[in-house]
Amino acid sequence: MKVDQSKWDVRYQNTQYPTLPSMILTDFIHLAPPGNALDIATGNGRNALFLAQNKFKVDAVDISNVGIKKSAIDTSNINFIHQDLDHFKIKQNYYDVVVNINFLDRNLFSQMMQSLKNNGLLIFQTKLKPSDSIIKRIKSTKSHYLLPNELLEAFHDLHIIYYSEHKIKIINDISFQIASLVADKR
Ligand SMILES: C[S@@+](CC[C@H](N)C(=O)[O-])C[C@H]1O[C@@H](n2cnc3c(N)ncnc32)[C@H](O)[C@@H]1O
Numbered sequence: 001m002k003v004d005q006s007k008w009d010v011r012y013q014n015t016q017y018p019t020l021p022s023m024i025l026t027d028f029i030h031l032a033p034p035g036n037a038l039d040i041a042t043g044n045g046r047n048a049l050f051l052a053q054n055k056f057k058v059d060a061v062d063i064s065n066v067g068i069k070k071s072a073i074d075t076s077n078i079n080f081i082h083q084d085l086d087h088f089k090i091k092q093n094y095y096d097v098v099v100n101i102n103f104l105d106r107n108l109f110s111q112m113m114q115s116l117k118n119n120g121l122l123i124f125q126t127k128l129k130p131s132d133s134i135i136k137r138i139k140s141t142k143s144h145y146l147l148p149n150e151l152l153e154a155f156h157d158l159h160i161i162y163y164s165e166h167k168i169k170i171i172n173d174i175s176f177q178i179a180s181l182v183a184d185k186r
Contacts, residue, residue: 001063001084001086002084004063004064004084005063005064005084008062008063008064008066008067009064009066012043012044012064012066012067012070013066013070017043017044017046017067018046019044019046019071019072019073020046021046021047021049021050022046022047022101022102022125024101024123024125024180024182025047025050025051025099025101025123026050028121028123028161028162028182029050029051029054029097029123031121031161031182031184032056032096032097032120032121033096033097033117033119033120033121034055034056034096035056035057035095035096035097035117036056036057036058036059036094036095036096036097036117037051037056037057037058037059037095037096037097037098037099038058038059038060038061038090038095038097038098038099038115039051039058039059039060039061039099040061040085040098040099040100040103040105040108040112041061041062041063041085041100041101041102041103041105042060042061042062042067042068042078042080043062043064043067043068043102044067044068044070044071044073045060045067045068045071045073045075045078045080046071046073047099047101048060048075048078048080049073049074049075049077049078051097051099052077052078056096056097057079058077058078058079059079059081060075060078060079060080060081061081061083061085061088062080062081062082062083063082063083063084063085065080065082068080085105085108086105086107088108089111090108090111090112090114090115091115092111092114092115093114093115093116093117094115094117095115095116095117095120096116096117096119096120096121097120097121097122097123098112098115098116098120098121098122098123099123099124100112100122100123100124100125100126101123101124101125101126102125102126102127103126104126104127104144104145104146106154109154109155113155113157113158113185116158116184116185117185118185118186119184119185119186120184120185121161121182121183121184122155122158122181122182122183122184122185123181123182124151124155124179124180124181124182124183125178125179125180125181126145126146126178126179127144127145127146127176127177127178127179128145128146128147128148128165128176128177128178128179129142129145129146129147130145130174130175130176130177134174137174138172138174146179148165148179149165150179151163151179151181152181155181155183158183158184158185158186159183159184159185159186160181160182160183161182161183161184162180162181162182163179163180163181163182164179164180165177165178165179165180167180
């Protein structure tokens with residue numbers, strides 16, 4: 001959505017986001033076969049960079065190109081695709097690893113599964129819905145957050161390797177629960 005682009009362009013202009021790769025990615029990447037990687041909503045490219053450093057050929061999609069342009073990290077080995085994921089067709093049966101960190105678009109779930117090659121790995125982590133009062137306080141929207149067990153149900157056709165709802169992420173003094181799923185296609 002256009003509104004997502006302007007919102008994120010402004011955020012990346014004004015905020016410094018983490019440049020280290022996500023731990024869920026560094027912990028589980030060894031399970032992915034070598035080859036093609038997709039980083040959904042790549043932001044500043046921190047996870048895409050890690051994939052490229054690990055010899056993957058990386059496609060990284062985001063509606064905002066400000067994060068990656070401003071990025072202090074070397075994104076020269078990443079195929080950055082500046083597109084709205086609302087209208088993005090993911091290549092089918094093409095990726096050895098698909099990464100989705102801190103982003104949620106339920107409409108992409110089935111495409112994500114179809115995009116994996118046999119033995120391909122999905123690494124998915126994002127926030128669970130906090131209380132209604134927190135959502136109101138941070139002026140957010142319920143649909144941006146996962147429900148308990150939602151990832152398990154959505155990706156039950158894959159082989160689940162790891163699932164957790166235990167970690168707590170603190171952003172601006174607010175504690176969020178995050179759900180993490182690692183699964184492969186057998
Ligand atoms: C919280 S950031 C996560 C970035 C990255 N995955 C990470 O973990 O560092 C969410 C990203 O989603 C992107 N985004 C939001 N809506 C989008 C859309 N409709 N299409 C593509 N990207 C979108 C934003 O531009 C932003 O970079």
